[in-house]
Amino acid sequence: MFQVPAIYLAKKPEKLLTLVISPLIGLMNDQVQGLEKRHYYGAKTINSDISPVLKQDIMEKVKDGIYDILYLSPETLLARSDVEQLIGNRTIGMIVIDEAHIVTTWGKQFRPDYWYLGDHIRKLRKRQLQEKQRDLVVATFTATAIYHGKEDMYEETIDSLHMIEPITYLGYVRREDIKITIHQIQKVSGRFEYELDKFDRLRDIIQGSLLMEKKTLIYFPTVSLIQRFQEYIQSQTDFYQDIAVYHGRMDKVLKMENYKQYLSGNKLIMLATKAFGMGIDIDDIKRVVHFAPTGNVCDYVQEIGRAARKPGLDGEALYEYDKRDFKFINQLHGLSTIRPYQLIGVIAKIEALYCQQIRKYQKNYTRKRNAMLLDAENFSYLFSNPMHDEGNIINKVKTALLLIQKDFEKRRGFSPIVVRPIPMYSIGYFQISPDVQHRLRMEYHQTVKEIDKVHHICQVMLDNIWKKSAQHLSFPKFKYMLYAADPALSFNKSYLIRPAYCTRLTFHPDSIDRFYDIWNLLKNYVYTHIINGTYVSKIEISTILQKSAAFYGHPYKADNFCEILLSSIDTYRRQFSHNMQSILRTKYLMNGQMEYRFLSPIRNYFRWAENTYHSIFNHQLDGRLYLVEERNGHILKEYSTALGIFEAMGLLDFEISGGDASQIYIYVNQEQALKNIISHPQTYHNTLLEEISERHRISARMLTYIYEGGFSSEEIWNLLEDYFLGRVPPVVEDDWKTESLPEL
Template sequence: MRVLEKYWNYTSFRDLRMYKDIHDPEFKKETVFIPQSQVIDSIVQQATLAHQGESYRDIFVTSPTGAGKSVMFQVPAIYLAEKYGLMTIVISPLIGLMTDQVQGLMDRNVHMSATINSEITPVEKMGIIERIRTREISILYISPETLLSRSDIAQLIGDREIGLFVIDEAHIVTTWGKAFRSDYWYLGSYLQRLRKKEMQFPIATFTATAIYGGVEDMYAETRDSLNLINPISYFGYVKRDDLEVRIKKSSQSKERFKEYLEDKFKVLVFRLEQYLAKDEKTLVYFPTVGLINQFHEFTKIFASERLRQHLTSYYGPLSKDLKNGNYKRFKEGDSLVMLATKAFGMGIDLPDIVNVYHFAPTGNVCDYVQEIGRAARALERGYAYFDFLPKDFVHVNRLHGISTIRKQQLVQVMAKVVQLINENKHSSNVRHLLVNAEEFRYIFQQGAEASDEVDNKLKTALLIIEKDFKAKMGYSPIIARPRSVFAKEYFMIQKDQEQQILERYGRYFKKVAEGHKTAYGNIYTCDMKNLWESRFQSLSFPQFKYKFHSKDEDLGLPFLVNLLPVLQLELVLKSVHRDQFTNELNHQLEQIADIFGAYAKERSYFSISEFAAELKKKIKGDKYFCENLALILIHSADHYDRIMQKHSNFYQRFMKYSESKEKYSIQNSGYAGFLDWIKIEWRQILNQGQQINTEPSHVTMFLPKVNPEKVEKTFILLGILEALGNLIYRVNGGDNPEIFLRINSRMQIERSIQNPARYINYILENVKERHYLSVAMLTHLFENEVDNDRFWEYIENYFLGIIPDEVLAKTGNSRS
């Protein structure tokens, strides 16, 4: 209470509505009012016990946004610092969240907190570490990536004793799919190691959303992933009495997907005109960016001028400045309608949103409840609207297919790892590998934004493989850990400036290869870490790297204009003889052309499995090889189509996907150009590539990074050639940190890939089951047009692990 009065100027804590005993079926839905002080006391008591060397418990708290969640760990952190001199470390997923909380504490005259993140300079970081050492700072906000990049936590806190470890937004641990942060999963093993090294401290987790029990038991998964010790649990009340849900179902269902979208857009315009007439601030959620853009185009013809003026948008690919500007317009009321994807979520808290409207579901039940919960944060009443049409789940099912890792991709990752082990067999330690996400890009290349997600998808895939093996066998044959060190960077130095640059800055450069006779120059590695540390300590490394690559004159490095950043590609060809390689490739492409040609002639729709069956007839290979090849060929062709259309006004896409049929079709003869491009591009690589060592099958080439289109298309090509079994490729100089792999049992990995049909990953199966269940639950709510009271009753039951029998019956049918 003293801390609350001193820094918050309050004389009492807020009462929170909580479930009395969620673990006891008899009292499962009975609620009580618990003051924040009770949660705070639990944290302080457990931290004190740990400090005194006695047994202690961890703490798990769910509490809706706006319930004063941060106060419940900030007050204990201040108390533990002032009484015992203990450190509190807070793990948070977003730099903005961390910065806001540190600033919020400073506004309350609390000067013992700080954040270390990628946006601060080395000088600032060193200053914070020094202030931690001198006990001026006792609350440190960091991201999981920042923590995991330090093998020894003493690098951050020196010899300070940790009193409390807080994990904010802990639901991320269980959020499989596009929003999943693999680094949150790695926290469990990291913290377990810390607590084995004579460090004893409780872990307190906080989240606004957690399901207890059932298939989607987020509580159990969080507890087990973070290795929580017999946690004291507080579960916040699920229902929102100030939020009215209004669902309207339409039986109208146009066969053509385009007509369905037009109907949805008309209804949305009608709704928004109504809200705007009452000057109500409205947030509209869309499942994809493409739908937002299509709706913008629709409003140019069918919406009033006032509505068009009040529209603004917010989604991931928008630049930071645009996002911030649009957010500010919406916050200040200059725009009353925000069109957003689920990117408008964590870290955003506006008090006066009246309506939340869903164009279509963006994710699972938790996503839907969180999103509608953005209404009425500080209003007496808010509204959640949804006009349901039967095709609405096409979007979320498509998103699930794009964002979720598939079994086939796990097998491909393991197969690639085995190939890299074989190539690494002469290394001093064959059990250790450093890999770059770019080497696995073709495995995950699907959708317009796929290239931006390769690093996270690879880490997620490796994690799913590891967790599944551990669950089944007690150990994993492959262990993956992300590293903070970025891959070595390569540059071409302009030929006529090379000698002059090396005379002055030679200590930062090392020559690795002669440039091709027509190339910009010879290839060097640059010791950017040394350059940064010796001359640019006033900048953070990401800031320095950005200025370096953008050739910022403020750095005072005149040679930057004479550098061309490149990727090093190392190729190992299946055939020693290049003519034999080319002939085999041409034969394979002819077989693929025959299949595509038949599809184009008949204008028939086909699934990936049907395409795989045709490949099996034409190309030698087992069922798995053909399924894998079919998947990569289709996604590569689709990605090639997107690139060509983006850069050519008159290009006609040949690959078309039908949302309603969930199948592909070949629209024109453009497929022939795609296959010819593979042949031509491969010949160019052979002509430009260098034979660095004595192995005739080893080819090294350097690819300039300044042409993103060329880089993307090269990776498409190499992915296809690797899927055809013609080569293996490695990449050096990519933009993502390397990933460290420890191989515990090569035999076990090989056993899994030798018979892919028999490989079952139970984590993946569980993710599918959750998706089916969530879609069935939302469908049940929408199809039955449940009223507000029934909606919240169903949602409360769902969050307590109670699923209606009719929903369970539907999921059984979906999986069978």
């Protein structure tokens, strides 16, 4: 819906840019591909599944005005201290928050960065008004936001995004083309194999779908359940090869291969978590099945809404309900919920660390002494759980800090702490000459450590420099000025240090042989078409590449390499080549596809890639390579482009980092409020935390009512429509008010 006004804004003389904030990679890719099918090529996405080569190419083309719609995650937007790093000097015409219900749901339990979107957008808007005298439109879209009532997502979203009297359009929740069928399973006497019983029924459903050639999507609440069901299917049946799998823990290449096989119909069954949900627009899914609920009522409606998206197609939402299924909802809620004692522990830790800082810098009475950089590990003991990985603990720390801040703001209009959303590196890598190292050690004790004596690469404790010389600036502003070599920063006038980047490399055992196997095959193919003067398509290049051992049987890997290859050729021509001659021509066909004609100067590109590969291989030491960026240079871009090519070829894996010790920025406004909570912990109540638990109870009771009520499809849709208008059946309301949430 928002693509049309976005294209309209891009046609204006100012060529206005639209940013689309979207929660899931699959959703971003799906919408971009949908536009390309309709022959619109001005939209792209930047996400973690895209190689550095493509990211850099997309960013450059956004800045140059070639792309006018850019899909991003909230984390990608917030991670940039300056939006110009992403879009250059482009003027923003519209910011779209797609699947906007997440601003008030996932943000509290899984994605705390969604809570910061409103503040960040307000800053972008203010800055653009000041610098360009041009306002921007903020638009939100969702199919599953509750309008009014106890779970009012509508008003919460407006408040969170600082919207003022927005124009509101309400659609329909009801899908006349989806029949909801719920069978309540009665426990078989003498049988206690809950999971095996459920697996048996699911196997029968899959067999029926395959016989009737119904494309079927099956949702599971956890990855481990999918894995156990895969093992069961492989041991019980011979149709497991007809089944695709999709969840967040999968290798991104395998995940995309499975997605494409399901999309094309080569595989009719998809086993997925809720990661395969919002906005995924495969229009010929006929049946959506649930092993068990994956979340709340909104999740259920989103997931069954994947069915029958093609006009004229009828779909079915099928669920074999067992009372014991609700243990998964409670487990998922329990794993994501922060406990009151953890919030009090976080407050106590902040107060203790703040007291230490005040004692250490008691002579420095500037406002910035209240600013702290804290490692998330300071709080990890409060959230440690064998089921959680490190990233999840950091997310929980950020969520806890946000719950404390937002609760104070809601109740009192003021918070004793303010938190910045994105952790920042407090240790940076720099190339520093020995004499400058000596002067730094004299001025800033325990701040510089040389880690590569050949190239004089050093670890630098940036927070030490900031605290002593630049606390009149915020830490993010200090870092930005330091890396940009801004002369307004006095430190830059006194010390010459060059930013360096640590590249961690893992080489494939047959890296060199694999490189020449693919590269020679590619070069011979390209040179043949140069001689013949013919155009080729991506599909033709991919087909040739699949003759190599690296890509044999992996069409998606070959397709992915083609994308990166062609993008890197364009990047090389624009940024790294000293030859002004064209190396590649393109033309669009009537079907919207593009074809390519290679020209003889392409040999320089091949030579550049070969030389860079050998340089990386020969200069790395124990899997590490330090890249030093010259002022206004392209070293980082050049090597990251080449590394992206080699990773897509399967030669190596790499990670580029500008620093270590990721830390969270916290500003203490009022210490006394923290002390009051620590002194009287029994009186502390976090209203937001209580609301989250209350909403879980309402949603769980509503789902129970629907699943156990014996309702027809028509009656269930009536109940769902009322629910999304804030109306809950009286029996559900009575139940959740008298029910106490069990301790998990």
